[in-house]
Amino acid sequence: MGKNLENLISSYQKAEQRKNEWVPVWQECYAFAFPQRESAVSEDFGSNKKTINLFDGTAPDAVDQLASSLLAELTPPWAKWFGLKAGSELTDVEREQAAPILEKTSDVLLQNFEHSNFAVEIHQCYLDLVTAGTACLLFEEASVGEATAFRFTAIPLNEIALEQGSDGRIDTTYRCSDVTVSNIKSRFPDAEIPFDFIKKDENEDEYKVKLLEAVFPRIRTNGKGGYEYVVLAWDDSVGYERNILIKEGYFDTSPFINFRWLKAPGEVYGRSPVMKSLPDIKTVNKVVELILKNASISVTGIWQAEDDGVLNPANIKLVPGAIIPKAIGSKGLTPLEAPGKFDISQIILEDLRARINHAMLADRLAQISSPSMTATEILERSAEVARILGATFGRLQSELLTPLLKRAFHILRRRGDIMNFDLDGKIVDLQYKSPLALSQARKDVVNVSEWLNLILGLGAEGTSAVNSFEVAKWLGRTLNIPSNLVKEIKSETIDDGIL
Numbered sequence: 001m002g003k004n005l006e007n008l009i010s011s012y013q014k015a016e017q018r019k020n021e022w023v024p025v026w027q028e029c030y031a032f033a034f035p036q037r038e039s040a041v042s043e044d045f046g047s048n049k050k051t052i053n054l055f056d057g058t059a060p061d062a063v064d065q066l067a068s069s070l071l072a073e074l075t076p077p078w079a080k081w082f083g084l085k086a087g088s089e090l091t092d093v094e095r096e097q098a099a100p101i102l103e104k105t106s107d108v109l110l111q112n113f114e115h116s117n118f119a120v121e122i123h124q125c126y127l128d129l130v131t132a133g134t135a136c137l138l139f140e141e142a143s144v145g146e147a148t149a150f151r152f153t154a155i156p157l158n159e160i161a162l163e164q165g166s167d168g169r170i171d172t173t174y175r176c177s178d179v180t181v182s183n184i185k186s187r188f189p190d191a192e193i194p195f196d197f198i199k200k201d202e203n204e205d206e207y208k209v210k211l212l213e214a215v216f217p218r219i220r221t222n223g224k225g226g227y228e229y230v231v232l233a234w235d236d237s238v239g240y241e242r243n244i245l246i247k248e249g250y251f252d253t254s255p256f257i258n259f260r261w262l263k264a265p266g267e268v269y270g271r272s273p274v275m276k277s278l279p280d281i282k283t284v285n286k287v288v289e290l291i292l293k294n295a296s297i298s299v300t301g302i303w304q305a306e307d308d309g310v311l312n313p314a315n316i317k318l319v320p321g322a323i324i325p326k327a328i329g330s331k332g333l334t335p336l337e338a339p340g341k342f343d344i345s346q347i348i349l350e351d352l353r354a355r356i357n358h359a360m361l362a363d364r365l366a367q368i369s370s371p372s373m374t375a376t377e378i379l380e381r382s383a384e385v386a387r388i389l390g391a392t393f394g395r396l397q398s399e400l401l402t403p404l405l406k407r408a409f410h411i412l413r414r415r416g417d418i419m420n421f422d423l424d425g426k427i428v429d430l431q432y433k434s435p436l437a438l439s440q441a442r443k444d445v446v447n448v449s450e451w452l453n454l455i456l457g458l459g460a461e462g463t464s465a466v467n468s469f470e471v472a473k474w475l476g477r478t479l480n481i482p483s484n485l486v487k488e489i490k491s492e493t494i495d496d497g498i499l
Helices: 005-020 023-033 057-076 092-115 118-132 181-187 274-302 345-359 375-388 390-415 435-456 469-477
Strands: 082-084 134-141 151-154 159-166 168-179 207-217 227-234 245-252 254-259 303-306 323-326 428-432
Touching: 005 159, 005 168, 005 207, 005 227, 005 245, 023 057, 023 245, 023 274, 057 118, 057 274, 057 345, 082 092, 092 390, 118 134, 118 151, 118 254, 118 274, 134 274, 134 390, 159 254, 168 181, 168 254, 181 207, 254 390, 274 345, 323 345, 390 428, 390 435, 435 469
Parallel strands: 303 323
Antiparallel strands: 082 428, 134 151, 134 254, 159 168, 168 207, 207 227, 227 245
């Protein structure tokens, strides 16, 4: 093991201290935008009164809409959002021969994703991503004999601590969770927990042990990298000497997939749309609270009753249904009348809610209002979505989609479910087919279509410059048409003058 246990625990505690600087911000984000996420950032955050101080639902609704849009645009569970294509080092003949094999391999990958709990867990990660700016997805291999080889778990932020390498990528993940001894025995059958580690007055199987999992880069040997995996049980109230090594191993790809919405230079954790609009969210929540208080007073009223005593303003409470004593024959507590009545609360609310929806992309990623949109309108809408989510999609492709698919590929290849070849970009490369990834492809198709229309206006001499067969093949590849629908005919046998 590259680290001894004392250094491992010390590294985790330092990473946890750096994470604690973000916890107050995360708590506010979850409290005002996603209060249902129980114990997301701290153990005492989850409570039965999580929404007691939440008076406006604009932010929670926008968070849900944006997370659903990410699911539909990046990893739609009802469509084939990825594929495999021949790498740059293959010839054209080898590409045509490899196309059916790669398509079948991608079908096997997609089938395992569809039969797993991926759609459920990745949606929870998108909710964390939109709210706190950072999300963690645990990608484990399922037991042999199950319907799928994949098992996913959305890890809450209070359990993880992250570190990034010199290249800016998150390469070290610590997960600290309280797990019962029975669950440890279920996950790690060979683990042995000494009796003196468990308190005598506790049930052995139900006693919770602090479990620390660490995944960090392995020191490269013979050109091979990978990640080391260490699991230990330890008692943080005692110190380093109170720990038990549960398991250690090695991964080709990290089982923890950490991804961020956006980040500032030098920061490990990401920033979210909720953080950007948090001042507006807190303000609109306060405005609605004041409006409701005013409404409750208007409904129940504040009453006066004659009293022969002396009025003490310190004892007066302006709450609905209150009875304020006044001296006999006096007017009592009298409000100062303004020269005009002008209620600006609704104007403030409309402006703040519009800014929140704009920051959370709810106004630009909303559902299509017109039932019959033209092809041009659809293309323009797709281009707008691609422009809005372009930077975020680039980061998510690098930190989420690529590690996710590479780990899935390694698991199935090791199990013998797919052919043994490398996913290195030279022989075989990834291809993203999500709606957001295809928006640029649609623009390329539009450009080629316009070029062909111009060529048609030039007559026979112009169309002679068009290689119809190659155009058809290019359109098939760009629009992700299945390879069995494209004939494998050599272009030399085609009359290039026929369009």
